[in-house]
Amino acid sequence: MTNETTRDGARDGATQSAVETAYHRIRHLILTGEMRSGDKLLENQLAAAIGVSRTPIREALNRLNAEGLVVLERYRRGIVADFSLDDAVEIFRLRAILEGHATSRAASRISEADLQRLQELERVMEAQFEELGWNEHLEGFDKLNAEFHAVIAAAAESPRLEKILASSLELPASIFNRYSEPVEVRTRRTHAQHREILAALRARNPEWAQAAMNAHLFSLLPTASGSLEHEDGAK
Amino acid sequence: MTNETTRDGARDGATQSAVETAYHRIRHLILTGEMRSGDKLLENQLAAAIGVSRTPIREALNRLNAEGLVVLERYRRGIVADFSLDDAVEIFRLRAILEGHATSRAASRISEADLQRLQELERVMEAQFEELGWNEHLEGFDKLNAEFHAVIAAAAESPRLEKILASSLELPASIFNRYSEPVEVRTRRTHAQHREILAALRARNPEWAQAAMNAHLFSLLPTASGSLEHEDGAK
DNA sequence: GACGGAATTTTTGTATACCTTTTGGCGAAA
DNA sequence: TTTCGCCAAAAGGTATACAAAAATTCCGTC
Numbered sequence: 001m002t003n004e005t006t007r008d009g010a011r012d013g014a015t016q017s018a019v020e021t022a023y024h025r026i027r028h029l030i031l032t033g034e035m036r037s038g039d040k041l042l043e044n045q046l047a048a049a050i051g052v053s054r055t056p057i058r059e060a061l062n063r064l065n066a067e068g069l070v071v072l073e074r075y076r077r078g079i080v081a082d083f084s085l086d087d088a089v090e091i092f093r094l095r096a097i098l099e100g101h102a103t104s105r106a107a108s109r110i111s112e113a114d115l116q117r118l119q120e121l122e123r124v125m126e127a128q129f130e131e132l133g134w135n136e137h138l139e140g141f142d143k144l145n146a147e148f149h150a151v152i153a154a155a156a157e158s159p160r161l162e163k164i165l166a167s168s169l170e171l172p173a174s175i176f177n178r179y180s181e182p183v184e185v186r187t188r189r190t191h192a193q194h195r196e197i198l199a200a201l202r203a204r205n206p207e208w209a210q211a212a213m214n215a216h217l218f219s220l221l222p223t224a225s226g227s228l229e230h231e232d233g234a235k
Numbered sequence: 236m237t238n239e240t241t242r243d244g245a246r247d248g249a250t251q252s253a254v255e256t257a258y259h260r261i262r263h264l265i266l267t268g269e270m271r272s273g274d275k276l277l278e279n280q281l282a283a284a285i286g287v288s289r290t291p292i293r294e295a296l297n298r299l300n301a302e303g304l305v306v307l308e309r310y311r312r313g314i315v316a317d318f319s320l321d322d323a324v325e326i327f328r329l330r331a332i333l334e335g336h337a338t339s340r341a342a343s344r345i346s347e348a349d350l351q352r353l354q355e356l357e358r359v360m361e362a363q364f365e366e367l368g369w370n371e372h373l374e375g376f377d378k379l380n381a382e383f384h385a386v387i388a389a390a391a392e393s394p395r396l397e398k399i400l401a402s403s404l405e406l407p408a409s410i411f412n413r414y415s416e417p418v419e420v421r422t423r424r425t426h427a428q429h430r431e432i433l434a435a436l437r438a439r440n441p442e443w444a445q446a447a448m449n450a451h452l453f454s455l456l457p458t459a460s461g462s463l464e465h466e467d468g469a470k
Numbered sequence: 471g472a473c474g475g476a477a478t479t480t481t482t483g484t485a486t487a488c489c490t491t492t493t494g495g496c497g498a499a500a
Numbered sequence: 501t502t503t504c505g506c507c508a509a510a511a512g513g514t515a516t517a518c519a520a521a522a523a524t525t526c527c528g529t530c
Contacts (some may be wrong), residue, residue: 017309019515043482053515055290058482062294066301066402068395074252075521077480090393094333101332158325161304164403167301168395253484278512288485295513310491310512 018129019055022094025050026060030080031071033174041070041078066168083175088222090139095169097147101155102156102165104210110155115202121148122194129191142173146192152201152213189219253291260285261295265304265315268409275290276305276313302402317460318410321456330404331452333396334384341390342436349390350437356383357429364426367420383429387436387448414457424454 026046029035041061043054050057065072072078125144128137139233180186193216200209261281264270276296279287285292300307307313362381363372388397415421428451435444 043479044480054482055514055516059294059297062297063301066298068398077481077523090395094393094399096398097332097336158329160325160403161329163303164329164399168399168403217272277510279510289512307504311510312492320478411493 017046018052018060022046022050022052022056023060023063027069029065030064031170031172033172035080036174037080037082039080043078054084060180067170069170070164072226075166081172084091085179085222088171088175088179091169091171092221095165096214096221098161098165098169099153099217100139100210100214102153102158102161103197103201104206105158106152107204107206107209109157110152110201112150113199114155118151118198118201121151122191127192127193129187134187138183145190152197176222180220190216192196195218253287254294257287257291258298262299263294265299266405266407268407270314270315271409274315275317275371279314286469302405304405304407318406320457322409323414326406327403327452327456330400331449331456333400334388334403334444334452335449337388337391337393337396337400338432338436338448339441340393341387342439342441342444344388345387345394345436349386350433353383353386353433353436356386357426357433360429361426364422366434369422373418377428380425387432388462403421411457415455421455426452428454431432 026041043057043061046061047054047057059076061070061072064070064079069081070078071081079112109156121207125137125141125148128144131137132140150166153172155160177183193212197209197212197216200212252278261276270276278292278296281296282289282292294306296307296313299305300313304316306316333409355378360372360376360383363375363379366372367375385401388400391397412418431453432447433442435447
């Protein structure tokens, strides 16, 4: 029962702590949609599934609670947070403000190496899209896209800003896809916008970079007309 | 030694949890300057002082770590975070951006009751200042001022924005006073600025309100010339 | 059959015990 | 005297035990 690692993907050199393991595992479950809004998060169950005791599970849940991904109430079972359309809009609005600011700062600070990295990331994203088509490229895309934005956030050289963007303004991909335009519509535009952001950073033009990032994020901003046809029978 | 409450100010009706107690107590120690940057936060010691076990202490320290007030490293003793001038500038810049946005939103949403509350808060702040003078009014001022800003943040009706402002962009008062202009210079101006923000909110003018809040915060933004004469022997 | 409430089970909150790692000191060798 | 390394003490990390609250079940009553 209590062998150390039941099965894991994150087994690098330095053994990571039990709470890190638990945190990333649970977070992944939520962000990928394997656990859906309202699902119960039972400490014992999670502890057994991940192979650690309740203590690190509780610590992980508290972090996720602070990040807004789970809802904890005293003596009540934790549940996966629910994201309404309003929540999605709020998150994108705040992302636009903060990531726009970050991009502006990055324009005058980013290193040549980071610019190369951004270009490489975008190149791979577009190549995967050409190769795999609309839907199959999504799994790889999310990861690469996250790093694209993370590189820019880091280049802003504002640690608190970086942390807020990374931890307080996340949205599960499933929720995002529910409220946003369908992939087919937004993919090509996203690539064009990424290229423009990159160009603005290369030009070291803060205003342009900020505006391009804002345009990118606001174009993704969920609308009531997002994709009403989805309506599956879950509810 | 281990009686439940050695001494406390937060003893309301509903018994609050041990971690809440610990969190608020430790946070207060840091924000008021009773514990200074670099001071060691030993779990056993805090547990004994507050009268709970290590478990809630650890939870509280983790929250404070996420908020940036303490620094935790695996297997290392926690310490009170150090705030450089750059940190203070960063915090004020982000506060200006986010609180400006919040004030803009508040202008078109704030209730009459909240406007009354803001006016009352400002009235008391000014009265205490007139009565007590430059320095003695400070303890009361910090609390009232915090509520003034909190009321506006709440009126923006953006829960994540409110949470970020309340938890990720705090600065210990002692640090603030170290880097900012001396009280005598800023107090009267602060009151005038508060009145202007209130007027802009009353006028329900988002641009004005945002600009007034920005002016308020940027005027407080620490500068290298802040108060260089302090130079005590700590360093 | 539906409703209400008490007993039981489940689940979370806190304390404590145990393990791993760091920290600091002491002594030997250079 | 300094430095290195080892050992003991201290501190954090995790597991487990116990307490308190909530969720659920099971009856009895209407």
